[in-house]
Structure formats: C-alpha cells, structure tokens
Amino acid sequence: MPKLLIIVDHRLNRSPSQRYRFEQYLNYFKSEGFDWELCEIITEKDDKLFYHPGNYFKKAFILLKSIFIRLNDLRRAKNFDIVFIQREALLLGSSYFEKQFFKKNKVVFDFDDSIWLLDTSPENKKFEFLKNPDKTKINIAHAHCVIAGNSFLANYAKQFNQNTVIIPTTIDSDFHIPKPELRNKEKLVIGWSGSISTIKHFEIAIPALIEIQKKYPNQIEVHVIGQGSYSHPQINLISKNWSAKTEVNDLNRFDIGIMPLPNDEWVKGKCGLKGLSYMACGVATIMSDVGVNSEIIEHGKNGFLASNQQDWVNYLSELIENPDLRHKLGNAGRETVVKNYSVNANKVKYLEVLKSLIK
DSSP states (O other), X not given: OOEEEEEOSBOTTTOHHXXXXXXXXHHHHHXXXXXXXXXXXXXXXXXXXXXXXXXXXXXXXXXXHHHHHHHHHHHHGGGOSEEEEESOSOSSSOOHHHHHHHHHSEEEEEEOSOTTSOOOOGGGGGGGGGOOTTHHHHHHHTOSEEEESSHHHHHHXXXXXXXXXXXXXXXXXXXXXXXXXXXXXXXXXXXXXXXXTTHHHHGGGHHHHHHHHHHSTTTEEEEEESOTTOOOTTOOEEEEOOOTTTHHHHHHTOSEEEEOOOOXXXXXXXXXXXXXXXXXXXXXXEEESSTTHHHHOOBTTTBEEEOSHHHHHHHHHHHHHOHHHHHHHHHHHHHHHHHHSBHHHHHHHHHHHHHHHHO
16 A cells, blocks of 8 residues: 655644645545555644744744654655655755655645745744745755645746646535524624634725624624634624634634735735635635635626725625525535535545556
8 A cells, every 4th residue: 555654734633724735635545545644743732832922942942853853754754655745844944854855755745825935923923034935946846746726836836847736725515514504693794714824814804894884783793713812993703713623613604704815926825715615615705806716706606806995895785785695606606616626526636646656
C-alpha cells in the first residue's frame, strides 16, 4: 500500500485550510489504497500560546522544536512514497526541508492563499522578520506536482513549475447540509464566519450593517462565528467561537451569509471558503466582487456580488425584504457547491495526482 507523509502546521481538524484542502479526502485516500500519516509542528498545548499575545520566549521554543520535528520527518521519509506539504514545512523562512524531501521522495505542494505575500496574524507581528515569502517559489519549484486552489494561484505557480493542477477548496456537501428549521423565526440573521486573523475583513461590512440596522430596527441580528470575544460598539451582534461540532448548526442559523473582502493581491489568492460554506447550507450569500468569488457566484442566480457599500446595503435590503429570493438563491448556491466545489465532485482529481506520482 503506498504511503503519504503529510507535512502540516496543525493537528487534524484544527486549521480550516487543512480541513478544506485535503483532510476531507483522507478516508477516501485510504479506501483507494493510500495509507497516510500526518505530522504537525504545533500541538494543542502549543496552540494556546502561539496564537495569543506575548509568550515570546515560549513561542521561540516552539519554533526551535519544530526544526527537530522536521529533522525526524526527514530521517524517516524513506518509509513513504509521497510527501504532501501543505503551504510550508516550517514556519520559519527556510526552504531547507522542502529541498531535502524533493531529493528523497515524490513531493506534492498544496497551497490556497497568496502565501508569497506577508499576512501575519496581529499576535505574531514581531516574528514577521523570521518569515520569507519568497520561499514559496522555491517550494513550488521543489515539488513533483503543485496543487493550487484557484486559477490566480495556479498562474503564479506555473512560473516555477509547469506540473500545476487546480483543485478548489471544497466542502463536504454530505456534512454541510441545509437545516432551515434552525433559523430564527423572530429576527433575520446576517452571519459571518471566520477567524481572529480575518475579522478585519468582516469590518469592511460594518458601515453597511450600521445602515441596515437603522433601516430595519429590531428586525436584524448579526452573528459572528470564529471569535467569541468579538464585539463592536455600533453593531448589535452575537459572537461565538468556531467549533467543528457546532459549525453546521451555527451556519444554518444564518438567513444571509456575507463574505466582505478588500480588493488586493492577497485576496486574489483566496478560494471563497466562507461563501462556499454558507452556500452548502442553503444560505443566501453575498460576496465581495473580487478574486475567485466572481467565478463562484453568478450574480442574481446563486448569490450576489457587491463592489461597494451601497451594493451591500442594496443587496442586504433586497434579501431581507424577499424571503422567496433568499430561498431561491440559497437552493441555487447549494447546487453550485455540490456540482463544482464539493468533495465528491473533486475527489477523483486528487486521486489522479497521487496515482500519477506513484506511476
């Protein structure tokens, strides 16, 4: 049975990037004859330190420890047929391990963001000098196959490695299912799901949400999933932490899902995950008209694309006032995910990549 060594930052079911890029396929890989082992460098205990302010000495120790973890992975790489690297082997600016794995094994390099640009979490800005975004092109060049999350990323990768394929960030449409019975009958919920590092994107929509709450007094709730401590003085909102156990139910409490984004180089590399997760649950979705969003959304058919504050106000108002339209766009969005962005629609593509390297 061929074996995969999967090189990642986080443990299973911790990182959205890992979960929606490849973790959902692991059982399928095994059923098709590919065994795998995942090796992370940030433990659950380390996690509580690494993504919170301060603790600089302990963070430095975590980074040092990660080098020894990867040295051990390198030593035992001979026991595996394929090394699958998601984003990077090390949180530091070195490509040493990617180069060494390339010499010993067939290597797959997978990425889903514009990681050649700096985008450090606020808690770790002081460590930004340790990063080297230019290492991305080195890592791409030292892979036997590159998997990119969208065409923008693939075009970047092909400058350094022609063996690049596009597999979108996908949703398990058998897990993310509509549960309309969970929706609030008294207030309409506008929802956003993300993380501490992307809350800045949610805040792009705040001027529109302020206007909407004034326009529809006591009719609207705003839910923020991903950072339970988040609040805003001008918005009446409910925030809670993300949990794999409650995610589907939390999303199904949305009547309208929003994905506001700035129009910049980093965002062009994003793969539309938030919007896709809403759509899979049959939630009417509005996304900023940037990057891959305009490929996912057919404006007015399976969602709305917003380019400015007035667009956000107009499309939110239209959906608030028209439950039939919410239902129509929610159903069409679900169909889009099942057809193009689901695990079932893309699992054979993944398997073909692995089989091609074994051959």
